[in-house]
Amino acid sequence: MTLELSDEERTILDGERGDGAALAMRLLVGMAEISRAPRLRAITKAHIDGCIDHGRAGLDFAERLAAGDARVAVPSTLNVSSLDLLHPELVRLQGAAREQASRLMDTYVALGCRPTWTCAPYQLPERPSFGEHIAWAESNAIVFANSVLGARTNRYGDFVDICAAIVGRVPDVGLHTDEGRRASLVVRLRDVPDRLVDSDVLFPVLGHLLGTIAGSEVAVIDGLPASTSEDRLKALGAAAASSGSVALFHAAGLTPEAPSVGAVVAPGAREVSVSAEELRRARDQLAPVASGARIGAVSVGTPHASIAELRRLAKLVAVERPRVPLYVNTGRFQLASVASLGEQLADAGVTVVTDTCTYVTPILDDVDGPVMTDSGKWAWYAPSNLGVEVAIGSLEECVRSAAAGRVVRDESLWGP
Amino acid sequence: MGAVIEGRVLVGGHAEAAALVLDEPLSLWGGLDPTTGRIVEVRHPQHGEVVTGRILVMPSGRGSSSSATILAEAIRLGTAPAGIVLREPDEILAIGALVAAELYGRTSPIVAVDADLYGSIREGELVTV
Numbered sequence: 162m163t164l165e166l167s168d169e170e171r172t173i174l175d176g177e178r179g180d181g182a183a184l185a186m187r188l189l190v191g192m193a194e195i196s197r198a199p200r201l202r203a204i205t206k207a208h209i210d211g212c213i214d215h216g217r218a219g220l221d222f223a224e225r226l227a228a229g230d231a232r233v234a235v236p237s238t239l240n241v242s243s244l245d246l247l248h249p250e251l252v253r254l255q256g257a258a259r260e261q262a263s264r265l266m267d268t269y270v271a272l273g274c275r276p277t278w279t280c281a282p283y284q285l286p287e288r289p290s291f292g293e294h295i296a297w298a299e300s301n302a303i304v305f306a307n308s309v310l311g312a313r314t315n316r317y318g319d320f321v322d323i324c325a326a327i328v329g330r331v332p333d334v335g336l337h338t339d340e341g342r343r344a345s346l347v348v349r350l351r352d353v354p355d356r357l358v359d360s361d362v363l364f365p366v367l368g369h370l371l372g373t374i375a376g377s378e379v380a381v382i383d384g385l386p387a388s389t390s391e392d393r394l395k396a397l398g399a400a401a402a403s404s405g406s407v408a409l410f411h412a413a414g415l416t417p418e419a420p421s422v423g424a425v426v427a428p429g430a431r432e433v434s435v436s437a438e439e440l441r442r443a444r445d446q447l448a449p450v451a452s453g454a455r456i457g458a459v460s461v462g463t464p465h466a467s468i469a470e471l472r473r474l475a476k477l478v479a480v481e482r483p484r485v486p487l488y489v490n491t492g493r494f495q496l497a498s499v500a501s502l503g504e505q506l507a508d509a510g511v512t513v514v515t516d517t518c519t520y521v522t523p524i525l526d527d528v529d530g531p532v533m534t535d536s537g538k539w540a541w542y543a544p545s546n547l548g549v550e551v552a553i554g555s556l557e558e559c560v561r562s563a564a565a566g567r568v569v570r571d572e573s574l575w576g577p
Numbered sequence: 578m579g580a581v582i583e584g585r586v587l588v589g590g591h592a593e594a595a596a597l598v599l600d601e602p603l604s605l606w607g608g609l610d611p612t613t614g615r616i617v618e619v620r621h622p623q624h625g626e627v628v629t630g631r632i633l634v635m636p637s638g639r640g641s642s643s644s645a646t647i648l649a650e651a652i653r654l655g656t657a658p659a660g661i662v663l664r665e666p667d668e669i670l671a672i673g674a675l676v677a678a679e680l681y682g683r684t685s686p687i688v689a690v691d692a693d694l695y696g697s698i699r700e701g702e703l704v705t706v
Contacts, residue, residue, distance in 0.1 A: 318642020
């Protein structure tokens with residue numbers, strides 16, 4: 162199949178909008194040819210992950226675009242970076258590394274991106290709506306946009322995200338098409354106790370298991386209640402996009418494209434059922450530190466805590482004050498949305514981290530012992546990024562554990 | 578006489594070097610140190626090998642899109658593989674190589690080949706892509 166470009170797309174390629182836009186279009190055409198796309202398709206929004214520092218080449222690229230007068234053509238938000246601009250002392254990055262990270266952030270702002278610095282752009286106002294075509298990077302944001310909002314994005318990432326934002330287009334393949342969004346896998350909850358289905362901790366654990374089963378396939382989950390909150394779906398998706406490359410899941414009777422299993426399933430899909438026992442095993446494989454074990458710190462808010470989660474946390478720590486360091490990651494927008502929330506949390510002994518996350522940059526002080534989290538994504542990445550052992554539990558269990566200095570969990574949830 | 582590898586060209590170019598055949602996909606982010614060209618992922622079977630100047634042969638890419646920046650950075654520093662042969666096309670590695678070509682005027686050509694040809698490549702064999 163050959164790629165067909167419109168006249169306008171050709172003029173961008175020929176440099177009519179400047180060298181930066183031409184470079185972006187050249188790379189996007191290269192990607193469209195590799196993915197055998199028949200055409201490019203217009204997008205309405207972008208979320209950019211290139212602002213986190215992974216080496217000089219990332220900065221060289223952004224500066225080349227800026228020098229060529231490139232500007233984003235659609236509203237574009239920025240992902241977490243390597244620095245916390247609101248609390249700079251929290252990140253122990255020094256000298257040239259700090260300078261490079263800071264220049265990279267400035268350059269993306271100069272390209273016209275909004276300095277949102279959050280991995281949860283779906284918690285910002287003006288989030289994408291159903292059926293909207295967008296170019297989002299950041300694995301948890303991608304799976305949330307596709308699954309929970311019903312917007313359409315492929316798994317974009319370094320370099321491609323900003324190119325798509327500058328030309329306002331993406332290759333028209335994969336999850337942008339109806340066929341690409343059908344489920345080739347059905348995951349059924351089998352005899353999972355209602356109490357577990359109605360508890361926060363199910364969702365990161367189910368997500369972790371889903372990622373290992375699905376890989377990059379689209380799955381439909383059967384057995385989640387229609388009342389399941391967005392925050393729980395966020396936790397599920399983030400975990401599935403860590404242990405696997407899940408970019409879209411459906412949940413029958415819950416997510417917007419799936420009134421039923423039949424509405425989204427592709428012919429010949431395979432079926433897998435999941436029991437409470439398998440879920441408990443998945444939990445212990447992901448985060449092996451057991452109930453009762455001593456912990457050195459607690460980190461919650463990966464992906465960035467929502468306003469609802471911040472409020473819940475503030476209530477909980479007002480009653481049970483943490484004895485070990487308790488960190489919460491959130492976006493500056495979410496934090497500023499509720500007056501005095503930041504002070505309440507700080508007064509109760511919580512360290513609030515914005516713009517970045519405790520697993521991507523040096524923040525945690527020399528931790529004495531394992532770390533507890535409510536996040537499947539944090540549990541997946543922290544052992545290799547930070548060299549810590551991890552326990553997982555609900556937000557309530559994390560706060561209780563922070564107060565006790567050891568893992569306190571309700572094990573009866575998982576059955577006998 | 579080495580093997581001449583022809584397949585679907587993801588990133589154009591020419592390279593001739595000894596093959597380094599990986600038993601498993603490698604995520605370059607977290608798996609390759611671009612300052613040394615060494616495989617640093619401790620769970621990887623070829624942990625400790627140096628990819629610099631070799632034809633890197635692996636089934637597919639793996640993991641985070643940040644691998645694109647790591648490949649571009651390795652090309653910038655001169656520690657990258659001379660070329661890459663994959664069984665499955667990988668857009669993340671391809672964009673890294675394309676960006677390096679734009680920024681630094683050099684790159685690691687990438688080809689995707691069918692399973693039979695892929696399986697015939699031997700460790701250390703001189704390969705031309």
